[in-house]
Amino acid sequence: MKFKNLLSLLAIILLFISCEQDLNKKADKIHKEIISIDTHSDTPLNFLDEDFDIGKWNNFDSTHSRIDFPRMKAGKLDAAFMAVFIGQGERTEEGNLKAKNRAIKIFNALHDKVGKYPEQAEIAYKSNDVYEIKRKGKSTVYIGVENGYPIGNDINNVKEFYDLGARYITLCHTRNNDICDSSTDKKGAEFNGLSEFGEEVVKEMNRLGMIIDVSHISDSAYFDVLKLSKTPIIASHSSVRAICNSPRNFSDEMLYALKENGGVIQICILSDYIKKPKPYPERDSAFKALRVKWKGYQGLTEEQYNQASKEWRALQIKYPKELATVADAVDHIDYVVNKIGIDYVGIGTDFDGGGGLADCRDASELKNFTIELLKRGYTKEEIKKIWGENFLRVFREVEKVAEL
Numbered sequence: 001m002k003f004k005n006l007l008s009l010l011a012i013i014l015l016f017i018s019c020e021q022d023l024n025k026k027a028d029k030i031h032k033e034i035i036s037i038d039t040h041s042d043t044p045l046n047f048l049d050e051d052f053d054i055g056k057w058n059n060f061d062s063t064h065s066r067i068d069f070p071r072m073k074a075g076k077l078d079a080a081f082m083a084v085f086i087g088q089g090e091r092t093e094e095g096n097l098k099a100k101n102r103a104i105k106i107f108n109a110l111h112d113k114v115g116k117y118p119e120q121a122e123i124a125y126k127s128n129d130v131y132e133i134k135r136k137g138k139s140t141v142y143i144g145v146e147n148g149y150p151i152g153n154d155i156n157n158v159k160e161f162y163d164l165g166a167r168y169i170t171l172c173h174t175r176n177n178d179i180c181d182s183s184t185d186k187k188g189a190e191f192n193g194l195s196e197f198g199e200e201v202v203k204e205m206n207r208l209g210m211i212i213d214v215s216h217i218s219d220s221a222y223f224d225v226l227k228l229s230k231t232p233i234i235a236s237h238s239s240v241r242a243i244c245n246s247p248r249n250f251s252d253e254m255l256y257a258l259k260e261n262g263g264v265i266q267i268c269i270l271s272d273y274i275k276k277p278k279p280y281p282e283r284d285s286a287f288k289a290l291r292v293k294w295k296g297y298q299g300l301t302e303e304q305y306n307q308a309s310k311e312w313r314a315l316q317i318k319y320p321k322e323l324a325t326v327a328d329a330v331d332h333i334d335y336v337v338n339k340i341g342i343d344y345v346g347i348g349t350d351f352d353g354g355g356g357l358a359d360c361r362d363a364s365e366l367k368n369f370t371i372e373l374l375k376r377g378y379t380k381e382e383i384k385k386i387w388g389e390n391f392l393r394v395f396r397e398v399e400k401v402a403e404l
Contacts, residue, residue: 020371027370030380031076035130035388038080038366039266039346040144040215040237042353043067045085045309047109048302055117064313066351066362069120072139075366078388079130079140081236082110084166085353086147088175088182089298096152103150107143107164114141123165127395130388144213144236146353147173148180153197158204167395168211170236171198171221180221183247193224206230209402211395214238215248215268215348222254226261231401232394233261237268237348237355240332246273252339259340262397264390266348267332270355274332275324283319290315323358326368330376333386342382346391 046052046065057070067080084106089095114123121139124130133140143165149172151157161169171177175185179198194202202225205212212233214222225233235258241249250258250265258265271277294300294308336345347369349355351362360368373383 023371023374024367026374027367028076030370030374030383031367033380034384035134035392036076036078036366037130037140037142037346037388037391038067038077038349038351038363039234039391040146040268040348040353041067041080041082041351041355042085042146043080043082043351044106044110045352047106047113049306052113054113055120060362064316066349066356068363069117069139071362071364074364075362076370077139077363077366078134079124079142080363081142081144081168081348083144083146083170083236083353084110084161086145086150086173087297088147088149088173088177091149091178093152095299096150096154099150100152100157103145103161104164107161107166110141110143111165125165125167127392127399130392142167144168144170146170146213147177147216148198148201149173149177151179151201153178155197155200155204158201158210159208162208162210166210168213168234168236169201169205170213170215171201171217171225173216180224181218182216183218184216185218189218189220191221193218193220194228198224199228202228206398206401209399211398219247219251219254223257226257229261231398232263233258234263234391234394235265235348237270237350238265239268239273239329240335243332243335244273244276248273255336255340255344259344262394264344264346264394265336266346266391267329267336268348268350268355269324269329269357269360270350270353271321271324271357272354274357275328278322280319280321283315283321286315286319287312323356325358326360326372329357329360330369330372333373334376342385343390343393346386346388 054068058065058068084103086099086103114121121141122133124140124142130140145161145166148169171179172182176182176190179201180194181189181191213236214233215235215238239249241251333345
């Protein structure tokens with residue numbers, strides 16, 4: 001009897017392995033025929049490190065980086081929007097200039113690092129560029145700006161960033177800026193939505209053909225943008241509030257409005273926005289102390305910022321937290337599909353900015369999303385929409401309005 005039970009267990013294991021292999025092969029085939037885009041990563045922060053090489057495989061355990069060109073290939077990721085990220089600082093003439101100068105420095109580092117590997121990747125500027133770049137067997141890099149803070153009060157900076165390659169701007173980050181209110185500023189609302197200057201920024205982005213990114217902004221700012229924008233918008237890295245109750249995530253009301261606008265929500269895989277974390281007071285205390293030590297990471301010199309980043313990574317290792325899974329993240333995709341339809345959802349990892357899951361630590365494991373979607377019965381055409389076509393539809397609409 002024990003022998004028969006063992007044989008039955010072995011048969012089940014072999015069947016499971018066979019099914020997994022079939023799904024893996026099916027995912028590979030699908031990725032040959034579709035465009036896959038991650039609409040948000042903070043990888044350019046790594047470019048300020050002279051030793052970081054995006055053209056080679058960087059082991060996550062030793063570098064803590066999550067995207068490079070070899071790992072994009074391994075995970076079947078065709079394109080990544082790499083964000084020029086600027087943390088919110090003082091909203092003074094001096095602070096604004098410092099933010100802009102840092103943004104320019106990151107833009108230049110991005111062009112330099114990617115430009116060293118013309119055989120592996122190209123920077124893209126138009127929605128349809130990705131198709132030709134994939135045909136050449138290369139990875140595609142698009143550029144975004146996370147946080148409109150470096151725009152300061154000068155509307156001309158929007159075009160300057162566009163000319164440097166930026167094709168979207170995330171209007172704010174974790175605190176209010178001169179454009180709009182943030183969803184997470186502890187001081188609360190300042191403008192109750194967009195500021196007057198923020199309204200001008202939205203109009204200028206429409207004029208230029210820049211995608212408006214509403215991740216991080218407050219609910220009231222979100223609805224202000226929808227009233228004003230002539231184009232569909234994106235949330236480059238946000239998730240669903242009904243599953244994980246964070247102000248960074250979308251409420252059902254916001255989802256319904258998104259459908260009306262024709263925009264797209266790109267599910268963020270930062271674990272805390274996917275699944276409510278379990279209490280971990282030791283970790284919380286350590287990170288709170290680090291924020292105090294480095295003054296909330298505001299107004300730091302380059303050397304101080306690099307040191308703070310090293311200490312932050314060290315705490316991540318010392319106090320590892322239980323991460324959500326790909327299945328948990330796909331629950332958010334399911335929710336959006338069931339609530340407003342298949343045409344309004346995609347994936348924006350927030351890699352190198354906090355994103356990462358237990359079974360998707362870096363770009364090399366992104367195919368796990370395709371496998372999970374197949375397990376849930378999604379068709380190739382539906383997966384094609386989720387991985388890129390929904391976002392590209394918005395991108396094309398933004399370009400079309402700019403051409404009118």
